Amino acid sequence: MAKWVNKNIKWIFTAPTIIFILLCVTYPILYTLQLSFCEWGMSANIPKKFVGLQNYIEIFSDSRFWDAFWRTINYTLIAVAIETILGVAIALLLGKITRHTGIIRTVFLLPMVATPVAVGMVWKLIYDPTIGLANLILRKVGLPTSAWLGSSDTVFSSLIIIDIWQWTPMVMLMVLAGISGLGADVFESAKVDGANEMQLITRIQLPLLAPTILMAILLRVIDALKTFDIIYSTTTGGPGYSSENLNILSYRNAFEYFYMGKASALLIVFFIVVLVVAILYMLLKARIERRYES
């Protein structure tokens, strides 16, 4: 027995993980893939019908899909870019502060730990054009008010503001952890060599932080691509389709129209998008890291 355990120890230790991945990752993906080639209305008495690529053809010829596709990409690019810049800047600032750091960090953490649906509800109230805080402030300072979530022109940027508010702290926190991991000696020797503050940041701190920042970006990109709760709880994709991303579109196909096949096809397309983004990103990250290492 002991011999058998010893011989198979690598399998025994990895078995729980493998079983988990098979059950909770591989099986759902394969099932979704299978569904994406079928037509099925979740019926108990009408079985799935194999329709080949029809769901995919329907998706790709639908302008609603392409709108949602580009909206997802744009949302991710804009939100993550701003979050990274802000997050790194705040982290660099906070890195300088030595007192009350616990309190300050906790305050910055709050948006991140709040329940997304509750965040959505609160922002819906803030954005309310009639009684909301946002317009109240604009009125007080004499600026023209906005319809915020209530107009297809402004809903996209309003949602990005929520995303930035909620997720900048995550980037900040990761970078801050990176900063505290840097030794003081490099900076001191640079100062001895006559480097000024700006040079310290751009030539030393940022390059050293690059791996951390890149990891933060990757996590944020994947999260932002699959944003669902905030949009669902504030606009459910509206007005019209103007804030509908791929996730919301899939959800509506599945649970509003009961087109499980089409919704699955959408998710497969979405899965591939995330996969491609992640791979491209990994390649890019490796290149950047090599550059800084050499």
Next chain:
Amino acid sequence: MKKRNVALLTGAMMATALSVGAGAEDAGLSQDYAGQTISVVVCNSSFMEEIQKDIGEFEEATGINVEFESLQDAQVSNKVAVASAAGGKDLDVFGYRPLQESLLYIKNGWLEPLNTYFEGDTAFDYEDFFESAREITSQDGTAYGIPYLTEREILYLNTELVEKAGLEGSPKTYDELLEWCDKLNDPDNGVYALALRGEGNAAVTQFSGFLRGFGGDFFDEDRNATMNTPEAIEALQFYGKLCREYCAPGVLNMNWTETMNLFTQGLAAMRIDCDSQYAFATDPEASLVADKVGYGVFPEGPAGTTPFNVTAWALGIGSGSEHKEASWEFVKWAVGKDQDIKGLVAGNSSARTSTWESEEAKTAYPEQLAEVINESNPVGVATDRPYMVDGGEARTIIGELITAAIEGISDEDLQAKADGANARIQALLDAEK
């Protein structure tokens, strides 16, 4: 001494048991399913709140345990779909929207046929439900649900603002509605003439009254989609104008709760929506205008007075349920005559004739509202959305048109959009043939 106490206690227990038994007998409830647990999923409403309050009585009378869950409408629908697709074992009784879900749920085999349960049950009295309500919950003579909530499209008025503007009664026609809107609209002071659903998908039901008022419809008797006819375009433009010019900003995101909030905060002088929500407006704890609420019949359009008069919610039993008899006991109790009257008193627009004829009904409803309901009932249209299997998607497509109309796109663009939408609805209709 001790013996006497025991005897007294036993006597008391027997009396309790007997009295419980008697109560159960009155309602025709059975103890046969004692010990079973059923799950009930419904949409939150004044009626369901009342039922939740009284659920202990049911559990005591039958010995059945009830796991009661009250959710938002879309969540109920999701839960039913997901649970049913997985076999429906853990779903016993659920609420559903007959106009939107009957055809689909029946087609998918998610609903248990109910005739055998209520046939011959004179206490339950199935015939007591409105004929239109029974029809919409049945297919080919088989009943799949028990209707419990009906609603009509009516006009809510803030009587204080109306009086201040020198107006009286309620607007009777679309032209008068516009005149009233002009007089009541006061955006500089944060008061808007009208509160109307502008969130495309949600707005479809309220739009239906105007669509029919202009002589249009979603599709004709031969199931030809008619969302691009001149009548439909006119209705879209009219609805768009109302929302754009007389409603509070952000109207494009408003469902009934948002418009109700505006009305109860005194920020909207008029509101068009379902009568079934009146209790929210007259609740002194939640509404600033609780004592200033007036009611009016939906105004008359060029083609007549055409508010909807629909069965909004029904209770069904899941076909995959393992406790169907116990579930029926619950349905029988929840929408039985006694409980239904309690619901009415709590603010529910019942689907039972006897409830409306009861003594309680005379005092439960505000007098003016009761008049409006009685006037709306005979002229009401039985559907408020495209009644078809793929009603969900058709509703989104029409919602898209309403959004465009509210945003104020040009007449040519609206026509082009309507042509496109009509073709898509036609494709859905054709697929069902």
